[in-house]
Amino acid sequence: MERNQTLRLNATTMQNPPLPVGFKLDKIRLPYYESISVGTPTGVTSSALVAGYRYLHYTSPVNETIELYGWQANFQNVLIRIQFSETRGDIWIPFYSTQMTAVFGAFAQAEPVLLLPRPYPIRPGSKIQIAIQNTGVENISNTIITLVGARLREIIR
Amino acid sequence: MYQFGGYFQQYVDAVLKNYVRYEPIFLTIPIGFDGSTVSQRLSVFTPPVDSDCLLFGANVDFSNSAVLLKITDTQSGYVWNQLQSNAGATIAGTPITAIAGIQTQVMPVLPLVCPFFLSRQSKLQHDFSNSATSLTTGGNITWNGIKLFA
Numbered sequence: 400m401e402r403n404q405t406l407r408l409n410a411t412t413m414q415n416p417p418l419p420v421g422f423k424l425d426k427i428r429l430p431y432y433e434s435i436s437v438g439t440p441t442g443v444t445s446s447a448l449v450a451g452y453r454y455l456h457y458t459s460p461v462n463e464t465i466e467l468y469g470w471q472a473n474f475q476n477v478l479i480r481i482q483f484s485e486t487r488g489d490i491w492i493p494f495y496s497t498q499m500t501a502v503f504g505a506f507a508q509a510e511p512v513l514l515l516p517r518p519y520p521i522r523p524g525s526k527i528q529i530a531i532q533n534t535g536v537e538n539i540s541n542t543i544i545t546l547v548g549a550r551l552r553e554i555i556r
Numbered sequence: 557m558y559q560f561g562g563y564f565q566q567y568v569d570a571v572l573k574n575y576v577r578y579e580p581i582f583l584t585i586p587i588g589f590d591g592s593t594v595s596q597r598l599s600v601f602t603p604p605v606d607s608d609c610l611l612f613g614a615n616v617d618f619s620n621s622a623v624l625l626k627i628t629d630t631q632s633g634y635v636w637n638q639l640q641s642n643a644g645a646t647i648a649g650t651p652i653t654a655i656a657g658i659q660t661q662v663m664p665v666l667p668l669v670c671p672f673f674l675s676r677q678s679k680l681q682h683d684f685s686n687s688a689t690s691l692t693t694g695g696n697i698t699w700n701g702i703k704l705f706a
Contacts, residue, residue: 416632417675419574419608419704424567428670430627432650433638440645444595444688459638468669471654473621506621506653509662518563541622541689543647545654549669 415554428549431465433458437531438542447540448479448533453495457486457526464551465521469514471545472503478535487525495532503544512547520551564670571610571673571704581609581703584696589686591693596686597648601630601679602699609674611701613667614656618695622687624649625656625697631678648685656697665700674701 416429437456438446448454479499483491504513521527527546533539572578585600616623626649627636637650657666674680680699686692 416629416634417673417678419571419673421574422570423573424570427567427673428564429634430636430668430670430672431638432636432654433640434624434647434650434654435640436642436645436647438642440643442645442688444645444647446642446645456640456642459640461638466669471651473651473653506619506658507661511653511657511661511663511666543651545650547654547669 416552418554422554424554426551426553428466429552431548431550433546433548434543435529435545436543437529441540445541447538448531448542449538450533450536453530453532456529456531458521458529458546460524460526461521461550462523464523466549466551467515467519467521467527467546468549469512469547470503471512471547472499472505473541473543474539475500475503475505476535476539478533479539480532480534482530484528485521485525486528487522495530518548568610568671575608575704575706577705578702579705581605581701583609583699583701585682585698587682587684587695587697589684589692589695591691593686594691595648595688598684600682600684602674604679605674605676605703607706608676608704609701610704611668611672611674611699613665613700615659615665615698615700616652616656616695617659618692619658619660620687620690620692621651621653622690623652623692623695624685625652626650626683627655628681628683629674629678630681631675649683671701
């Protein structure tokens, strides 16, 4: 069965986005941002990373390939350590030794979204596990991390 | 780096092939935060454009990473953001600093990973949410792109 036929049979297949008449490419990339409120919930709209605590979060499984380009956080603290792995892949950071500033961009930096060396395709259904530890002595409030990427969409003709 | 769609020149060329010429376009949308309502939610739209556009990046004229934004293409219904709440803590959007550049910073226009094709029949719906603690007043978001002439 051809790929397009498979997609047509999938009830959750999204419709094509608008395209110019005569557009020839078979795949396009749509903007994709996943924002995750990380830590301990402290209210109806905010979370906090409590000093000394470790947290586990996952990106959402999506039925299309997501190309991961980089990460952004709305906070920066060198005492936040992180660990990544992919549920259908391998471990990206084996120990709690990487500081968040090496992975997450911040708006006051030259690169507000810190890019990976190469875009990484997260396969349909797979998730990135994000382990976060606040090794400092102070809580950090209002903590949201964002995956910046593109949703790879096959054009159905 | 990926400044203005450098990753995807093939995509940009494939779009441009279907048009005779293009011109730069800047779409500015006033947000209108009142500066006094905590977590104020507002929906604003890109202004009508009589041609298709390719959007490359965005800028906002305030610096507040607690302002959140969700974007929807009104024609296709495609929502740009996936929002993951944390038990009882819900979030209304992606922090603006992940989507748009800040005027006072090194990168005042933050490029999209891949340029976005905005059809002339469509608009971008911006669902903004103001901060709960340090409120922004007013605010503008500007999309930087090219207008395509058939």
